[in-house]
Amino acid sequence: MNSRMQSAQRLANGVRVVMRISLSLAFALLASSACERAKAGKDGKGAAPPPPPPAVVVAEVQQRTVPIVRDFVARTEAIPTVEVRARVAAVLEKVLYREGTEVKEGQILFELQRDEYAAALLSAEAQLAKAHADLTRAKDTSIVDRAKAGLDERKAELGRRQADVARYVPLAQARAIPQQDLDTAQSQEKVAVASVEVANAALRDSELAQRTSIQLAEAAVQAAKASITQAQLNVGYTRITAPIGGIIGKILVDPGNLVGKADPTLLTTISAVNPIYAEFSVAEADYLKLASRIKLDEQGRGRDTERRLEMFLADESRFPEKGRLIFLGRAFDQKTGTIPVQAEFPNPTRMLRAGQFARIRGTVDTRPDAVLVPALAVQEQQGAKVVLVVDAESKVGFRPVTLDERVGDLYIVAKGVKPGERVIVEGVQKVRPGMHVKAEQKSSEAPPAAPAAAPPDKAMPPAGKTKAGS
Numbered sequence: 001m002n003s004r005m006q007s008a009q010r011l012a013n014g015v016r017v018v019m020r021i022s023l024s025l026a027f028a029l030l031a032s033s034a035c036e037r038a039k040a041g042k043d044g045k046g047a048a049p050p051p052p053p054p055a056v057v058v059a060e061v062q063q064r065t066v067p068i069v070r071d072f073v074a075r076t077e078a079i080p081t082v083e084v085r086a087r088v089a090a091v092l093e094k095v096l097y098r099e100g101t102e103v104k105e106g107q108i109l110f111e112l113q114r115d116e117y118a119a120a121l122l123s124a125e126a127q128l129a130k131a132h133a134d135l136t137r138a139k140d141t142s143i144v145d146r147a148k149a150g151l152d153e154r155k156a157e158l159g160r161r162q163a164d165v166a167r168y169v170p171l172a173q174a175r176a177i178p179q180q181d182l183d184t185a186q187s188q189e190k191v192a193v194a195s196v197e198v199a200n201a202a203l204r205d206s207e208l209a210q211r212t213s214i215q216l217a218e219a220a221v222q223a224a225k226a227s228i229t230q231a232q233l234n235v236g237y238t239r240i241t242a243p244i245g246g247i248i249g250k251i252l253v254d255p256g257n258l259v260g261k262a263d264p265t266l267l268t269t270i271s272a273v274n275p276i277y278a279e280f281s282v283a284e285a286d287y288l289k290l291a292s293r294i295k296l297d298e299q300g301r302g303r304d305t306e307r308r309l310e311m312f313l314a315d316e317s318r319f320p321e322k323g324r325l326i327f328l329g330r331a332f333d334q335k336t337g338t339i340p341v342q343a344e345f346p347n348p349t350r351m352l353r354a355g356q357f358a359r360i361r362g363t364v365d366t367r368p369d370a371v372l373v374p375a376l377a378v379q380e381q382q383g384a385k386v387v388l389v390v391d392a393e394s395k396v397g398f399r400p401v402t403l404d405e406r407v408g409d410l411y412i413v414a415k416g417v418k419p420g421e422r423v424i425v426e427g428v429q430k431v432r433p434g435m436h437v438k439a440e441q442k443s444s445e446a447p448p449a450a451p452a453a454a455p456p457d458k459a460m461p462p463a464g465k466t467k468a469g470s
Contacts, residue, residue, distance in 0.1 A: 052438070056427035058390050059442040062372045063419035066407045068289070068365040071312075074280035074343075078271035078354035082244050084109060086253075086260035086267060088117065088237040095251055102350065103270065105245045110267055112259070114238035121231035128224035135217035138210065147206040151199035158192035165189045246272035247350065271354050276347040278311060278323065280360055281338035289365040296328060309343050312359040321346045323360070372410040374442075377423040378403065387417060388424040388431065390439045396424070398433040 086092070090112035097109050164185040172182040242248070249269040259265035282290070307322035327342035343360060345352070377387045378401070389397045401416030417423065422439060424431065431437055 053394070053436045054427060054430040055438045055440060056390070056424045056431060057442050058422040058439045059374050059377065059425045061413075061417050061419050061421045061423060062410075063369055064372070065366060065368045066370050066372065066410075066412070067363045068367060068405050068407070069361060070286055070364050072280040072282065072341075072360045072362075074278040074311075074358050074360045076352055076354055076356040076358060077277045077279050077342075078246070078273050079277050080244060081269060081271040081354065082246075083266055084240060084243070084268045084270060085264035086110075086112065086237075086240065087264055088112065088234050089258065089260040090114070090116070090238055092253055092255050092257050092259050092267075095255055097248055099248065099250050101248060103242045103245065103248045105242055107242045108239055109242055109248070110240040112238040112240070114235055117231060117234040117238060121228065121235055124224060124227035124231045128221065128228055131217060131220035131224045135214065135221055138213035138217040141210070144203070144206045144210055147199070147203040151196065151203050154192065154195040154199040158189070158196050161185065161189040161192040240267065242270060244270055244272055246270045247353070273350050273353060274347040275344045276352045276354075277326075278343045278345060278358060278360055280341055280343075281333070281336065282341050284332060284337050284339070286364045287339055294325060294328060308362060309345075310361040311345055312361060314357055319345065319352070319358070321348075367405070367412060370404075370407075371413045371417065371419055372407065373401070373413050373417060373423055374425050375406065375409050375411055376425040377428075378411055379428060388428055388433070389417065390422045390424060390437060394436050394439055396431050396433050396435045396437055399423075 092110060093113055094111040095109070096111065097103055097107070103109070165182070168177060168182040168185045171177045172179055247270070249271075251268060253259055253265060253267055259267070307324045309323040309325070311319035311321075311323060313319060323343040323345035325341065326344045327340075329340035332339045373387060379386050379388075384400050385403050386398060386400050389399050391397060399416055402414040404412040404414045406412075422441075424437075424439075425442055427437075
């Protein structure tokens with residue numbers, strides 16, 4: 001019994017010794033670990049890993065030939081536009097068209113009361129008939145013939161008297177007849193001479209009177225014909241037709257009203273809308289780029305048959321038909337520095353009407369081998385344009401650039417970057433020059449051929465003006 005108790009006590013003492021040794025080792029390990037951590041904190045060995053580099057999206061600087069496109073604010077014009085007026089004073093009886101419809105040239109639009117002008121035409125025709133009768137009477141030669149016969153009779157009498165004188169002269173000299181008979185014959189010869197002169201004057205008077213009568217009668221005929229022409233015109237003016245084909249406007253005078261009394265009364269207006277014309281102004285800088293490609297005839301009208309111009313309407317929709325330049329102004333406006341231009345657009349559906357605002361888009365120049373960067377990459381610092389580039393070691397660099405034209409969502413860069421370099425387009429706010437970044441390549445997309453259209457609720461830019469870097 002005692003031996004057992006002694007054995008148990010020895011076992012318990014051994015367990016207590018083992019536990020003390022284990023606790024001592026644990027405390028030693030903890031102390032050693034704490035010292036190592038403290039030492040590591042002093043000499044920097046074993047620090048926490050640094051944060052990963054920020055992620056950015058980069059795009060490659062491109063180089064290719066691009067067109068320089070301009071938008072010009074324009075207003076559509078209907079040419080020709082004709083005012084339809086009453087040319088004679090009369091009561092408007094009928095209106096023979098519907099407002100806002102398309103009419104054809106020569107179509108009857110209005111009818112005026114015509115009785116008064118029809119009566120005037122009949123009177124003019126009667127005057128013409130009378131003038132013809134007077135002309136016929138004036139051409140009658142009976143009076144002249146009588147004058148000629150009288151002259152011939154006086155000439156015969158003169159010849160007889162001259163023969164008597166010639167016979168009496170030798171007889172009187174031979175005293176075969178009294179001198180008185182010779183004197184009488186000579187006196188009668190003088191009377192006959194005077195009678196011939198009178199008859200000759202009478203013939204000339206008759207011929208002059210006949211010519212005058214004929215001329216007066218012919219003038220009366222011409223006047224009567226003119227009166228008929230005027231009367232016919234007045235009768236024709238009572239039926240008003242469309243001078244051109246096009247879209248007709250509102251009726252400005254109701255039937256039953258007197259029109260054309262003092263001045264030609266405006267009844268309606270017609271506008272030709274196919275083709276439609278767009279008028280806008282081109283800045284001098286753009287004109288100088290376009291001048292070599294503008295083809296004009298001797299009258300300054302465009303003769304280019306190729307249609308290159310596009311039209312965008314107020315809702316930013318693109319008009320389906322393309323236009324061509326047909327007119328270039330004579331001179332530049334000194335106040336605005338622009339020159340007026342007119343373009344022609346087919347309008348087969350008659351959708352466009354006069355007075356609409358539109359944007360005309362056209363290519364003014366072409367830049368071969370242009371260096372292009374996305375507009376998103378361009379930043380402004382202290383009035384200068386800069387971009388952030390990422391080199392082959394993924395390190396960010398600061399690069400000032402000189403911008404030229406904007407082409408869609410790209411800028412043409414005159415200097416500052418080279419083709420193939422990478423510029424940051426997203427994540428610019430997270431980096432600074434000298435930092436390392438994780439660059440993700442932006443998917444390449446072909447730039448649009450024209451500048452992005454402005455939203456409909458924004459005002460259109462001034463005609464022909466764009467600003468790089470805006």
